[in-house]
Amino acid sequence: MDSTSLPSRPIASKAKKEKPSKQPKGATTPKSKRVETTKPAADDPQSMFKVGFLSDVYQEKSIESGAIDKVVTRFPPEPNGFLHIGHSKAIAVNFGFAQQRAGDCYLRFDDTNPKGEEEQYFVAIEEMVKWLGFEPKRVTYSSDNFDRLYALAEALVEKGKAYVCHCTKPEIIAQRGGGEGEGKPRYACPHRDRPTNESLAEFRAMRDGKYEAGEAALRMKQNLQDGNPQMWDLFAYRIPDKEHQRHHRTGDKWRIYPTYDFTHCLCDSFEGITHSLCTTEFELSRVSYEWLCDELEVYKPMQREYGRLNVSGTVLSKRKIIELVNNGHVRAWDDPRLYTLIALRRRGIPPGAILSFVNELGVTKAASNIELKRFDASIRRYLELTVPRLMLVLEPLAVIIDDLDDDHLEMLDVPFSKDPTYGSHSIPFTKKVYIERSDFREVDSDDYFRLAPGKSVGLLKAPFPITATSFDKDPKTGEVTVVHAKYEKPSDGSVPKKPKSYIHWVASCPAHKSPVRATVRAFNPLFKSHNPAAHPDGFLADINSDSEQIFPNAMIESGFEEIRQRAPWPAEAGEKIPNAETSQANCADPTASKPRPETIRFQGMRVAYFCVDRETTTDNLILNKIVSLKEDTGKD
Numbered sequence: 013m014d015s016t017s018l019p020s021r022p023i024a025s026k027a028k029k030e031k032p033s034k035q036p037k038g039a040t041t042p043k044s045k046r047v048e049t050t051k052p053a054a055d056d057p058q059s060m061f062k063v064g065f066l067s068d069v070y071q072e073k074s075i076e077s078g079a080i081d082k083v084v085t086r087f088p089p090e091p092n093g094f095l096h097i098g099h100s101k102a103i104a105v106n107f108g109f110a111q112q113r114a115g116d117c118y119l120r121f122d123d124t125n126p127k128g129e130e131e132q133y134f135v136a137i138e139e140m141v142k143w144l145g146f147e148p149k150r151v152t153y154s155s156d157n158f159d160r161l162y163a164l165a166e167a168l169v170e171k172g173k174a175y176v177c178h179c180t181k182p183e184i185i186a187q188r189g190g191g192e193g194e195g196k197p198r199y200a201c202p203h204r205d206r207p208t209n210e211s212l213a214e215f216r217a218m219r220d221g222k223y224e225a226g227e228a229a230l231r232m233k234q235n236l237q238d239g240n241p242q243m244w245d246l247f248a249y250r251i252p253d254k255e256h257q258r259h260h261r262t263g264d265k266w267r268i269y270p271t272y273d274f275t276h277c278l279c280d281s282f283e284g285i286t287h288s289l290c291t292t293e294f295e296l297s298r299v300s301y302e303w304l305c306d307e308l309e310v311y312k313p314m315q316r317e318y319g320r321l322n323v324s325g326t327v328l329s330k331r332k333i334i335e336l337v338n339n340g341h342v343r344a345w346d347d348p349r350l351y352t353l354i355a356l357r358r359r360g361i362p363p364g365a366i367l368s369f370v371n372e373l374g375v376t377k378a379a380s381n382i383e384l385k386r387f388d389a390s391i392r393r394y395l396e397l398t399v400p401r402l403m404l405v406l407e408p409l410a411v412i413i414d415d416l417d418d419d420h421l422e423m424l425d426v427p428f429s430k431d432p433t434y435g436s437h438s439i440p441f442t443k444k445v446y447i448e449r450s451d452f453r454e455v456d457s458d459d460y461f462r463l464a465p466g467k468s469v470g471l472l473k474a475p476f477p478i479t480a481t482s483f484d485k486d487p488k489t490g491e492v493t494v495v496h497a498k499y500e501k502p503s504d505g506s507v508p509k510k511p512k513s514y515i516h517w518v519a520s521c522p523a524h525k526s527p528v529r530a531t532v533r534a535f536n537p538l539f540k541s542h543n544p545a546a547h548p549d550g551f552l553a554d555i556n557s558d559s560e561q562i563f564p565n566a567m568i569e570s571g572f573e574e575i576r577q578r579a580p581w582p583a584e585a586g587e588k589i590p591n592a593e594t595s596q597a598n599c600a601d602p603t604a605s606k607p608r609p610e611t612i613r614f615q616g617m618r619v620a621y622f623c624v625d626r627e628t629t630t631d632n633l634i635l636n637k638i639v640s641l642k643e644d645t646g647k648d
Contacts, residue, residue: 057371061112065376066105069316073286075113080286083115087141087148088276091121091260092128093330095140097351097366097387101321101380104370106289107146116149118283123155124275127256128330134260140353144363145585154270154279155261161270161278162219164308165230165248169212173307174248176214177203177231188244198236201245218251221267225253232274234303242300248274277301278310285313291320292377319379321370323387324542326351327551341555342538348636349538349559359535360610360623360638363585365394384537388639395613395621395638398582400428402571403439403472403516404616404635406532406563408446411463411495411517413478416443421521426473426571437571440521441474446567448619451515452495454483461513468500470514472617476501477511516617518567527567530633533625534561566635572614576624580611587611613638 060066073079087106089095095103110117119141123129138151154161168174179187179201189198203211211230218228230249238244249268258264280288288301295317305312327333328351336342336350345352348359356366369390373380413420422441428434447463456464463469468479478497486493500508518527538559544551580587589607609624616622620641625634 057368058108058112060105060371060375061108064374065318066109069287069289070109070113072316073314082286083110083113084117084284084286085110085115085289086118086120086152086280086283086285088120088122088154088279089137090125091123091130091133091137092125093133094136094345094352094354096328096353097323097356098321098328099140100144100353100366101370101373101375102289102291103141103144103146104367105318105375107141107144107148108367109287109289111146115286117146118150118152118285119148120152120154120279120283122272122275122279123153123260124269124272126252126259126269129260131260136354140357143353143357143586144367152279152283153261154275155259157275157279157282158262158266158270160282161275164278164310165270165274166212166215168232168248168304168308169215169230170208171307172208173233174215174230175201175204175206175211175233176218177201177229177245178227179203181226188241198244200236201231204231204233204245215249218249218268219266223251225251227251230268232300232304234300238299240296240299242273242296243303246273246300247271273297273300274304277304277313277315278308280313280315281305281310284311288313288315290315290317292317292379293320317377318375319377321373322379322381323351323384324381325384325537325539325544327539327544328352332545332551335552336538339552341552348533349535358610358626358636360613360621360636361391362394362398362582362611362613363587364398364582365391367585368394383542391639392621392642395615397431398584399613399615399621400434400575400581401615401617402428402575403518403569404530404532404619404622405446405448405516405518405527405567406534406619407449408518408527408565408567409449409452409492409495410520411445411447411478411480411497413443413445413497413499414481415498418443421523422475424473424475428571428575437574439473439569439571440519440524440526441471442519442521444520445471445517446520446527447471447495447515447517449492452480452483452492454492462515463495463497468509468511470511471517472514474517476508516619518569521570524570525573526570528570528572528633530566530568530635532563532566532622532635532637534563534620534637535559536561568616575614576612579607579613581613610636615641 056062075081075083085106087103089099107117119138121134121137141148165174184201187199187201189196214228215230217223218230228251229247231245232248234243234245236244249270251268257267259266298315298317301315302312333345333350333352337344342349346354346358348355369387372390373382420443423438424441425436426439427436451462453460453462453464456467463480465480465482468477470477477500479500480495480497482496483492484494485491502508520527536559537556539554540556541547541554544554547554575581580589583589587607609626609628612624614622618641621638622635623638625636628634
C-alpha cells in the first residue's frame with residue numbers, strides 16, 4: 013500500500029450533493045416502514061415527534077409494543093471542529109426523540125481519528141448541546157471502547173470475516189469497479205482469502221507498529237456481489253500517519269484506530285441504543301451496520317435515517333471557515349456572520365429560536381435546503397414574542413424643541429412589550445432629543461412621511477407631535493447638525509391632529525442616564541450568492557464587502573439598564589438561570605448564574621433586533637444586530 017490515506021468508505025457511496033438516497037442497481041435495500049408524513053404544526057415545540065416520520069420510527073420499536081423498556085438515543089459528533097446550524101437538527105432529533113418518551117440520550121464523542129481532534133472542540137460541543145437545552149444522560153467516548161473494539165476485531169478475523177489488506181489506494185478503487193474506465197466488474201482483493209492465522213498475525217503486527225500508514229489495513233469480508241457499496245469489504249482498522257498517531261485521550265497506546273463503519277454500530281450496541289437516528293447519507297450503511305452486529309452476535313440497535321438540514325448562502329466546512337479566519341474576512345469561529353452554533357449564539361439568536369426553526373421544518377427523509385432569509389424569518393417571528401422593546405438610534409441627529417423650557421422634563425411610562433407581563437418603565441422627554449438621521453430630509457416631498465421642514469411627525473410614546481421649523485448645517489461638510497422644531501401641544505387643551513407617521517427617539521437627559529451610548533455592528537450576508545462554492549474563482553471571491561456595518565455613535569433609551577438587569581431574554585432552553593437559592597450550592601461555577609452578554613436581547617423599535625456582544629466592556633457597550641425587522645412596504 014502507498015502512504016496516501018485509504019478510502020475509508022467506498023467511493024461510490026460518497027454523497028457530494030444532498031439528494032434523496034438512490035439505491036445502486038442490485039443493492040441490498042434497508043427495510044423500514046415508509047409512510048407519507050404530515051408537516052408538524054410550528055406552534056407545538058414537540059410536534060415533530062408526535063406526527064410524521066419520527067412518530068413512525070418510534071412505532072416500529074415502541075415501549076407500548078413491549079419491544080423496549082426505555083428509549084435510548086445518542087448524538088455522536090466527531091470532535092474535530094465546531095458544530096454548525098446543520099448539527100442543530102441532529103441534536104434536536106436525537107435528544108428530543110428520547111425526551112419526548114422520557115428516555116435517555118448520550119452525548120458520544122466519536123473520537124476514533126486523532127487527526128484534528130482538540131480539547132476546545134470537546135468543550136464547545138458539550139457546551140452547545142447544553143445551550144440548546146439538553147442534558148446528556150452521560151458523556152461517552154468511542155475511545156473508551158478501544159480495547160473492546162480491538163478484541164472484537166480479532167474475533168471477526170478469527171471467524172474468517174476480516175482480513176489484512178496491503179493494496180494501494182488506486183488498487184482498492186479498481187477492485188470496486190472505479191478508477192480509469194469506471195464501471196468495470198468488481199473483483200476481490202488478492203489478500204481476501206489469506207489464511208485466518210496469517211491475517212490475525214498481520215493485524216497484530218499492525219497494532220505493534222510494524223507497518224507505516226497506507227501499508228496495511230484491516231478490511232471486513234462482506235459481499236462483493238451486493239450492489240450496495242457499503243458491503244464492498246469496508247475498512248475496519250487503519251494506520252494513521254505518525255504525526256497523527258497520538259490520541260487526545262489515550263496518548264501513545266495505539267498505533268491503529270477503528271473506522272467509523274466498524275466503531276459506530278458497536279458503540280451503539282455497547283450503550284444499548286434503541287433508535288440510532290442519523291441522516292440519509294448513512295442509509296446504505298444500515299446494511300453493513302446490521303451485518304457487523306449479526307456477525308459478532310451482539311445486540312443490534314435499529315438504525316433509521318432522516319434528511320439533513322442544509323443552509324444556502326454560506327459555508328459550513330471546517331477548511332473553508334479556517335480560510336475565512338486566517339484571511340481576516342471574519343474575526344473568529346464565533347463571528348456572527350458565520351453559521352457555526354457558537355457564531356449564532358454570539359449573534360444573539362436564542363437557542364429556543366433554533367429549536368423552533370427545526371420543528372417548523374419538520375423531519376422527513378428529504379433534506380431541508382433552506383435559504384438564509386427563511387431562517388431569518390423564523391428567528392424574527394420567535395423574537396417578536398419573546399424579547400422587550402426599546403428605542404435605539406443608530407445615527408443620531410439632534411432635535412431641539414425650541415418652545416420647550418431648557419429644563420423641561422416629562423417622565424413617560426412606556427411598556428416593554430405588547431405583552432403586559434413584561435411590565436413598563438419610565439423614560440425622560442426633554443427639550444433635546446435625538447432621532448435617526450434617515451428620519452429627516454432637508455427638502456420635503458409628497459411621498460415622504462417623516463420629518464422635514466414644515467412637516468409634523470409623532471415621537472413614539474410622546475403625547476404630542478413635533479414640527480420641523482429649520483435646521484443647522486456644518487459649513488465645511490454640509491451635513492445637517494441640528495434640527496429645530498416646535499411642540500404641537502394645543503394651547504386650548506384640544507386633541508391634536510394625529511400625525512401620519514411616528515419615529516423613534518432618545519432624550520438627552522444626563523440626570524436620568526439618557527442616552528446610553530453604544531457601538532452597533534450590523535451584519536449582512538457574508539457572501540453575495542446562494543452558492544459561494546460555485547464561484548469560478550473560489551468561494552473567497554464571493555465575499556460580500558459590505559457584510560458588516562459599524563455604527564460607533566448609537567444611542568439607546570435609559571430603559572436598557574433594566575433590560576440588562578432582567579436578562580436573559582428569553583429565559584429558555586440552555587439560557588435559564590439556576591434558582592437563586594440553589595445555584596451557589598449546586599453549581600460548581602458561581603458565574604453560571606450570571607447571564608451571558610448575548611442573552612441581553614431587545615427589539616430596537618423600527619430598526620432591528622439586537623443583543624450585547626461579548627467584547628463589551630464597562631466603558632464600551634457593543635451591540636450585535638440579530639436580525640432586521642420586517643420591511644415596511646408602505647410609507648417611506
